[in-house]
Amino acid sequence: MAADLDIRNVNVVRYIQPLREGGSLPAIVEADDEFHYVLKFRGAGQGKKALIAEIIGGELARAIGLRVPELVLMNLDDSFARSEPDEEIQDLLKFSVGLNLGLHFLSGAIVYDPVVSVATPLEASLVVLLDSMITNIDRTPRNTNLLNWKRELWLIDHGASLYFHHNWGDWKAHAQRPFPRIKDHVLLPRATVLPEAAAKIKEALNQETFQKIVALIPDDFLEETSDDLTPEEKRAAYVGYLQLRLERLDLLTKEATDVQ
Numbered sequence: 001m002a003a004d005l006d007i008r009n010v011n012v013v014r015y016i017q018p019l020r021e022g023g024s025l026p027a028i029v030e031a032d033d034e035f036h037y038v039l040k041f042r043g044a045g046q047g048k049k050a051l052i053a054e055i056i057g058g059e060l061a062r063a064i065g066l067r068v069p070e071l072v073l074m075n076l077d078d079s080f081a082r083s084e085p086d087e088e089i090q091d092l093l094k095f096s097v098g099l100n101l102g103l104h105f106l107s108g109a110i111v112y113d114p115v116v117s118v119a120t121p122l123e124a125s126l127v128v129l130l131d132s133m134i135t136n137i138d139r140t141p142r143n144t145n146l147l148n149w150k151r152e153l154w155l156i157d158h159g160a161s162l163y164f165h166h167n168w169g170d171w172k173a174h175a176q177r178p179f180p181r182i183k184d185h186v187l188l189p190r191a192t193v194l195p196e197a198a199a200k201i202k203e204a205l206n207q208e209t210f211q212k213i214v215a216l217i218p219d220d221f222l223e224e225t226s227d228d229l230t231p232e233e234k235r236a237a238y239v240g241y242l243q244l245r246l247e248r249l250d251l252l253t254k255e256a257t258d259v260q
Contacts (some may be wrong), residue, residue, distance in 0.1 A: 005212045005213060005215075005216055007055070007073055007216045009073045010032055010033050010035075010037075010074055010075070011031060011074070011075045011077075012029045012031055012039065012074050012076045012080070013030055013031060013032050014029060014030040015029050015093075016029055016030060016036070018086075019038065024040065024041065024044035024045050024046070025044060025088070025089065025092055026038050026041065026044075027089075028105055029074070029102070031072070031074060031102070035104060036104075036107070037074065037103060037104055038069075038103045038105050038156075039074055039076075039100055039102045040054060040100060040101045040103070040159065041076075041092055042095070042098065042100050043092050043093075043094070043095025044092060046160075048220075048221040048222075049162075049165055049166065050159035050160070052162070052221050052238075053134070053159050053160070053161040053162045054103075054157070054158050054159050055071060055101065055213070056134065056158070056161070056162060056214065056217075056242075057130075057134050057161045058103075058155070058158055059071070059216065060133070060134065060205070061130055061155050061158075063204050063205060064126055064201050064204045064205065065126065065200070066126055066130070066153075066155055067152055067154045068103075068154065068155050068156070069103040069154065069156065071101060071102070071103055071104075072101070072103075072104070073099055073101060073218065074101065074102040075098070075099060076093070076097055076098065076099075076100050077097060078094070080093045081093035081097070098220070099221070103156060106147060106149045106154060108149065109147040109154065110147065111147060112146035112147060112148055112153070114141055114144075117148045118153055119146075119153045120153075120190075121190055121191065121192045122196060122200075123153050123187075124187040124188075124191040124192075125191040125192065125194045125196065125197035126197045126200065127139070127146075127153075127155065127185075127187050127191075128182065128187055128188055128191040128197075128256050129194065129249065129256065130201070131161070131179075131182070131185060132182050132255070133242070133249065134161040134162055134242075134245070135161060135162060135174075136160060136161040137160050137163070138159075138161075139186055139187070141184075145157040146186070146187075165237075165238075168227055168229060168237065172241075172244070174241070175241045175244035175248075176244065176248070178251070178252070179252060180259075182252075182256050182259065185256075188259070188260055189260070191256065191260070194253050194256055194257055195253060198249050198250065198253045201246070202246070205242075205246055206246075207243055210238070210242045210243060211235075211239055214238045214239050214242075217231075217238075219231045
């Protein structure tokens, strides 16, 4: 049985600095629990869907034994926008008032370098298959979205995953598709135990796990004027999609093996 899951809720008390290397302009902030976080804004490019993908991708990774910084829901009030002199950041803060998502900031972490960084064959294989399942197009040598912290591999930024949710009408068809872009995955050369990783994923994940992870998504993230689906209908679609991807895991494993 899947363990109970929870996601804490904190308040932003200090905006420290933007991370301009990120396309969506995330920022390092301090919360009222006195920890620092990388704040992902609801008002950024892909909006709340990127935050949903972050929750699902991050918690799936955690469920199969990979390292992911703690995810927290972060309340942002309008005082930050009023006091920010940079117009671009001011607009981002203004459009992000309310509930956002944060990842615990790993001080001293370094960006994954395929030449020198640490990643075991099993870790690499798990990441490759996870990204195949959630159709993560953003784990390439150009932008790894991986960190080495204390000589361990940590996963960040799953916001470009699950792109089927930009068109709810054909999510079942999306779930049946291969993922040819796995050929560009930064960890593919190190993913030498893909069948072992697939077996571990099958043991760790099931419909109950998917339901508990999807239940972490706030209704606020799921409510949009661009469609007429209810939050519960969307949660059911996410669970159904993940279940179908898990059922296709052997095919995804073969696809990754064939392009190595």
